[in-house]
Amino acid sequence: MxxxxxxxxxxxxxxxxxxxxxxxxxxxxxWAGFRKGAASFTFDDGAPSQVSDCGPVFDKYGYKGTFNLVYNWNPNWSGFQSLADSGHEIASHSNSHGNNMSGEEASSKTNIGGKIKQKYGIITVAYPNCNVPNERAVLQNYIVGRICNGSWQGMSDIMGKNGPSNWAKTPAIMTGAEGQIKSTNDFTGQMQKAVQSNGWVAFLTHGFQGKNNGPATYSPTDLNAIDGALKWAKQNDKDIWVAPMGFVAMYIKERNxxxxxxxxxxxxxxxxxxxxxxxxxxxxxxxxxxxxxxxxxxxxxxxxxxxxxxxxxxxxxxxxxxxxxxxxxxxxxxxxxxxxxxxxxxxxxxxxxx
Ligand SMILES: [Zn+2]
Structure with a gap:
C-alpha cells in the first residue's frame, strides 16, 4: 500500500x-438500500396454502411477507413459525374474527405472541372485515393497524414516504376475485406507482385459486400473479423494496x-x-x-x-x-x-x- x-x-x-x-x-x-419505493404483501386468515404454496414462492426470490393469523382458528402454528424463522412477519388478525375486533387488541397480541417466537414480536394487526376497532388500544399494542383499500375510506391506496396519516388506518389493496388486483400487471402497476412517488404500497391477499385455503375462502388470488409480481420486483430490486408491513413501519418511524x-x-x-x-x-x-x-x-x-x-x-x-x-x-x-x-x-x- x-x-x-x-x-x-x-x-x-x-x-x-x-x-x-x-x-x-x-x-x-x-427506503432500505436507497431504493425509490416500498411494497408490502400481507396475507390474512392463516390459510394452509400460505405455508405450503405461498411461502415457497417468496423463498424463490428471497422476499418476505406478513401473515395475519386468527388465534381461535388454530392455524398451522409450526408452519407459520417456520415462516417467522426465515424472516417473514407473523401478525395479529384478532382472536375470533368477529365483525369488529374491539376488545381483542391486546389479548390477540399476547395469544399469538405466545405461539410464535420472532425477533420483533407481534407489532402489526390487520382488522377483520376492514373494521377499525378501538384505535387507542391498537396504538398501545401495535406500531401499525391495517385496514383494507384506502380508497374505500376516502384515502389514497398508495401511501407516501411517511406512511399513513394515522397508523391505525394503514391501507392495503385487496387482491383476488373480489379485489381490483388480479394479474401480475395489476401488482406491478401499483408497485411502479410507489416507485414513481417515492411511496409505499401494500397488498391484502387471502387464499389462492385452486389451493387448500382452509377458512380463508374470501377473494382467492392467482398465486402465479404474485409469483410474476415478485419476479418483476427482483428485476427492479434497485428501485423497489419488498418487505413486511411491520418492518417498513419500523423503518419509517426510525428514519423520521x-x-x-x-x-x-x-x-x-x-x-x-x-x-x-x-x-x-x-x-x-x-x-x-x-x-x-x-x-x-x-x-x-x-x-x-x-x-x-x-x-x-x-x-x-x-x-x-x-x-x-x-x-x-x-x-x-x-x-x-x-x-x-x-x-x-x-x-x-x-x-x-x-
Ligand atoms: Zn380475515
Missing part, C-alpha cells in the same frame, strides 16, 4: 476545514426520529445513529440504510466492534446500521491499520439530520 503522509494530512485538513460540508455527507435512505452525530479523523469517520422513540411496543432496532460521501476506493465499516457489510458506489459508502446499536466506524480500507479509531484529537463534532 502506498502511504503518502503529506497528502493524507492535506485531506484531513480539507475535511476539518469543510466541517459543514461534511455534515451533509451522511444521509439516511428514504433518527439523528446521526459524526466525528472525523484522517482515515476514519465515526458515527452515532440514535433515536429516542418513546414507546414500549418495539425497540425500533430495524437497520437503517446510511450512505456517506467519500472518495475512498475501499472502506471497512463496523458497528459496536462487529464488521458490517458495505459497498462503495458513485462516491458513496453504503451500509445498514442499527439505531442505538453502538458506535459506527467507517475506515479507509487503503490506510495502514492501527490508530484509525483514535481520531478524537482534533476531530470535528457535528450534528447531522436526514
Amino acid at each position: 502506498k502511504f503518502n503522509k503529506i497528502s493524507i494530512t492535506a485531506i484531513a485538513v480539507a475535511m476539518f476545514a469543510a466541517g459543514s460540508a461534511f455534515a451533509q455527507n451522511a444521509e439516511i435512505g428514504t 426520529a433518527a439523528k446521526i452525530q459524526g466525528q472525523s479523523s484522517s482515515n476514519s469517520m465515526t458515527f452515532e445513529l440514535s433515536h429516542n422513540i418513546a414507546d414500549s411496543i418495539s425497540k425500533y432496532d430495524y437497520p437503517l440504510s446510511i450512505r456517506v460521501k467519500s472518495d475512498w476506493s475501499k472502506a471497512e465499516v463496523t458497528q459496536n466492534g462487529a464488521k458490517i457489510e458495505s459497498k462503495i458506489e458513485s462516491g458513496y459508502i453504503y451500509f445498514d446500521a442499527v439505531p442505538n446499536g453502538g458506535k459506527i466506524v467507517v475506515s479507509n480500507g487503503n490506510a495502514s491499520s492501527g490508530g484509525s479509531t483514535g481520531g478524537s484529537t482534533g476531530g470535528s463534532v457535528l450534528e447531522m439530520y436526514p
Whole structure:
C-alpha cells in the first residue's frame, strides 16, 4: 500500500476545514438500500396454502411477507413459525374474527405472541372485515393497524414516504376475485406507482385459486400473479423494496426520529445513529440504510466492534446500521491499520439530520 503522509494530512485538513460540508455527507435512505419505493404483501386468515404454496414462492426470490393469523382458528402454528424463522412477519388478525375486533387488541397480541417466537414480536394487526376497532388500544399494542383499500375510506391506496396519516388506518389493496388486483400487471402497476412517488404500497391477499385455503375462502388470488409480481420486483430490486408491513413501519418511524452525530479523523469517520422513540411496543432496532460521501476506493465499516457489510458506489459508502446499536466506524480500507479509531484529537463534532 502506498502511504503518502503529506497528502493524507492535506485531506484531513480539507475535511476539518469543510466541517459543514461534511455534515451533509451522511444521509439516511428514504427506503432500505436507497431504493425509490416500498411494497408490502400481507396475507390474512392463516390459510394452509400460505405455508405450503405461498411461502415457497417468496423463498424463490428471497422476499418476505406478513401473515395475519386468527388465534381461535388454530392455524398451522409450526408452519407459520417456520415462516417467522426465515424472516417473514407473523401478525395479529384478532382472536375470533368477529365483525369488529374491539376488545381483542391486546389479548390477540399476547395469544399469538405466545405461539410464535420472532425477533420483533407481534407489532402489526390487520382488522377483520376492514373494521377499525378501538384505535387507542391498537396504538398501545401495535406500531401499525391495517385496514383494507384506502380508497374505500376516502384515502389514497398508495401511501407516501411517511406512511399513513394515522397508523391505525394503514391501507392495503385487496387482491383476488373480489379485489381490483388480479394479474401480475395489476401488482406491478401499483408497485411502479410507489416507485414513481417515492411511496409505499401494500397488498391484502387471502387464499389462492385452486389451493387448500382452509377458512380463508374470501377473494382467492392467482398465486402465479404474485409469483410474476415478485419476479418483476427482483428485476427492479434497485428501485423497489419488498418487505413486511411491520418492518417498513419500523423503518419509517426510525428514519423520521433518527439523528446521526459524526466525528472525523484522517482515515476514519465515526458515527452515532440514535433515536429516542418513546414507546414500549418495539425497540425500533430495524437497520437503517446510511450512505456517506467519500472518495475512498475501499472502506471497512463496523458497528459496536462487529464488521458490517458495505459497498462503495458513485462516491458513496453504503451500509445498514442499527439505531442505538453502538458506535459506527467507517475506515479507509487503503490506510495502514492501527490508530484509525483514535481520531478524537482534533476531530470535528457535528450534528447531522436526514
Ligand atoms: Zn380475515
